[in-house]
Amino acid sequence: MMEKLMITVALTGAEVSLADNPNLPVTPEEIARAAYECYQAGASIVHLHVRTPDGAPTQDSAVFKEAIGRIQEKCDIVIQVSTGGAVGMSVDERLQPVYLRPEMATLSTGSVNFGDEVFLNPPTYIEHFARVMQEYRVKPEIEVFEVGMINNALRLLKKGLLKEPLHFDFVMGVPGGIPATMKNLLHLTESIPPGSTWTVAGMGRAQLFVATAAILLGGHARVGFEDNIYYEKGVPAESNAQLVERVAHIARIHSRGISTAPEARRILGLDGYRAKM
Ligand code: KMH
Ligand code: ZN
Numbered sequence: 001m002m003e004k005l006m007i008t009v010a011l012t013g014a015e016v017s018l019a020d021n022p023n024l025p026v027t028p029e030e031i032a033r034a035a036y037e038c039y040q041a042g043a044s045i046v047h048l049h050v051r052t053p054d055g056a057p058t059q060d061s062a063v064f065k066e067a068i069g070r071i072q073e074k075c076d077i078v079i080q081v082s083t084g085g086a087v088g089m090s091v092d093e094r095l096q097p098v099y100l101r102p103e104m105a106t107l108s109t110g111s112v113n114f115g116d117e118v119f120l121n122p123p124t125y126i127e128h129f130a131r132v133m134q135e136y137r138v139k140p141e142i143e144v145f146e147v148g149m150i151n152n153a154l155r156l157l158k159k160g161l162l163k164e165p166l167h168f169d170f171v172m173g174v175p176g177g178i179p180a181t182m183k184n185l186l187h188l189t190e191s192i193p194p195g196s197t198w199t200v201a202g203m204g205r206a207q208l209f210v211a212t213a214a215i216l217l218g219g220h221a222r223v224g225f226e227d228n229i230y231y232e233k234g235v236p237a238e239s240n241a242q243l244v245e246r247v248a249h250i251a252r253i254h255s256r257g258i259s260t261a262p263e264a265r266r267i268l269g270l271d272g273y274r275a276k277m
Helices: 028-041 059-074 091-100 123-133 148-158 182-190 206-217 240-253 261-268
Strands: 007-009 043-050 078-081 105-110 112-116 117-119 137-146 169-173 197-202 220-223 230-232
Touching: 007 028, 007 137, 007 197, 028 043, 028 059, 028 240, 059 078, 059 091, 059 137, 059 220, 078 091, 078 261, 091 105, 091 123, 112 137, 123 137, 123 148, 123 220, 137 148, 182 197, 182 206, 182 230, 197 206, 206 240, 206 261
Parallel strands: 007 043, 007 220, 043 078, 078 105, 105 137, 137 169, 169 197, 197 220
Antiparallel strands: 112 117
16 A cells, blocks of 8 residues: 655746746745645655855855744644755765755765766765754655765665665756656666655656656655646746646545655654754
8 A cells, every 4th residue: 555645846946936836935034834735735754955145046044944844833843854965065064954954854965966066975975964854853765866875875774874764855857867757767766675665756747747647656745846847848837836726636646645754753763863953
């Protein structure tokens, strides 16, 4: 039997701007409001990036703290901070929100071409991130942009830097990463250890296709402006919640239940991770 569907919403990201979609949540207050709308629409996890007042990506823990505090005033959605930040940020910069002890953080287990740039994650970085997450009792979501990154995660597991059950996010369709095809998705799902959980994030128009595939395959789905700003071709999404609602609707059509935040904590084994900010 399939677990209920966990919907993660990636609200803001580091690359999208207000010029791309004027409905992008940028300030901590806007981010908290958007997170709450998505929670009401069925999201149980929020993947969090924050911005400076002028809209630039930042990993400043004070800004994360404000955004997380405001979200937690409104709802109990699982908080997952980004340690990817933006391309070119230093390791120390990227790690800042982990010191706040959120329940989850992302852990990219390899480098990948990222458009015209390189998202750099050599072995020394990965091990350091994993060690800090272990020390601060933050559950990693392993970000897989290429299939070899699964193997890199298994190497961390062997070294004792990760603990099973592992939770993966397959990031598909980044220019430079694995293309978002059904064949590739099946290959990824068959390449992770039994007992692992997985979610999938498709870039652009692939968001809807891979989310639907996840609903049918027993995986979980990530949607939101970080990965896709359109509702349909040429039509900008009105809100992150609109994208969450659509995936929740598709899940209901297929009789796949939607997990609440406490149910997501159970599925992910997060008990004991939660810290109020
Ligand atoms: N912004 C990308 C360079 C993550 O959040 O961990 C990396 C990223 C992944 O967004
Ligand atoms: Zn991200």
